[in-house]
Amino acid sequence: MDYDQFEEKFVMSEKKTKKDREWKKIYQSVFDHYTIGNLFKAFLKANLEGLIHIISLGKEANVFRAVTRNGEERAIKVYRVETSDFKHMYDYIEGDPRFPNVNKKKRKLIEAWCQKEFKNLSLAKKAGVSCPKPYAFSGNVLVMQYIGDKEPAPLIKDINLDDPEKAARLVVGDMRKMYKANLVHSDLSEFNLLYWKKKPWLIDFAQGVSLGHPKAMEFLERDARNISRYFSKLGVNITKEDVLKAVTK
Numbered sequence: 033m034d035y036d037q038f039e040e041k042f043v044m045s046e047k048k049t050k051k052d053r054e055w056k057k058i059y060q061s062v063f064d065h066y067t068i069g070n071l072f073k074a075f076l077k078a079n080l081e082g083l084i085h086i087i088s089l090g091k092e093a094n095v096f097r098a099v100t101r102n103g104e105e106r107a108i109k110v111y112r113v114e115t116s117d118f119k120h121m122y123d124y125i126e127g128d129p130r131f132p133n134v135n136k137k138k139r140k141l142i143e144a145w146c147q148k149e150f151k152n153l154s155l156a157k158k159a160g161v162s163c164p165k166p167y168a169f170s171g172n173v174l175v176m177q178y179i180g181d182k183e184p185a186p187l188i189k190d191i192n193l194d195d196p197e198k199a200a201r202l203v204v205g206d207m208r209k210m211y212k213a214n215l216v217h218s219d220l221s222e223f224n225l226l227y228w229k230k231k232p233w234l235i236d237f238a239q240g241v242s243l244g245h246p247k248a249m250e251f252l253e254r255d256a257r258n259i260s261r262y263f264s265k266l267g268v269n270i271t272k273e274d275v276l277k278a279v280t281k
């Protein structure tokens with residue numbers, strides 16, 4: 033299946049509101065033959081009908097809004113093979129006992145990275161963490177819960193919180209739930225927190241590691257430092273030590 037065939041079959045409403053040239057420029061930069069094949073498989077696994085529009089475009093991954101055949105919305109994350117930082121990725125996979133023999137070839141590493149996010153989200157969701165529910169993955173494509181209403185949920189840094197102390201308490205509580213489930217997020221900050229239904233939602237779990245990873249506690253300390261720094265700016269009396277104590281007690 034080439035791009036034009038994929039577009040005709042799966043791209044939905046946004047094409048009608050954008051110039052064809054602009055649409056194709058964006059999508060053809062993302063949807064190579066490898067990715068289109070994985071999208072097709074993911075569509076079948078998750079019972080998806082089509083893509084609606086772009087949520088975000090990044091250097092390593094792009095997120096799209098999609099809809100199932102039952103009318104339920106989903107988010108699709110597509111990892112970009114050509115522009116991803118593979119050394120950065122390998123640092124978080126090497127040493128994780130769940131991935132003992134990771135191939136360093138580009139596509140294989142991306143596939144492990146995508147599978148890793150799926151597993152981390154599954155573990156976090158089972159532990160009761162406020163995060164997207166994962167539905168399926170294939171190669172470099174991950175299908176998960178869409179967080180938001182008519183518009184995607186905003187990053188927590190982009191809104192004025194009514195109760196920063198409560199939000200901080202909820203985030204630290206989720207960090208503790210992950211810790212008890214043998215998981216450290218490893219990239220937690222205000223840039224990986226959405227705000228929806230009056231609470232924070234943790235996203236971007238690909239860097240998450242098990243407590244068996246040799247740098248797990250180093251990553252946890254960094255998460256604690258980032259969270260305490262952000263909420264301290266909002267007037268919350270919280271330190272890195274407070275966060276670590278609450279998470280690991």
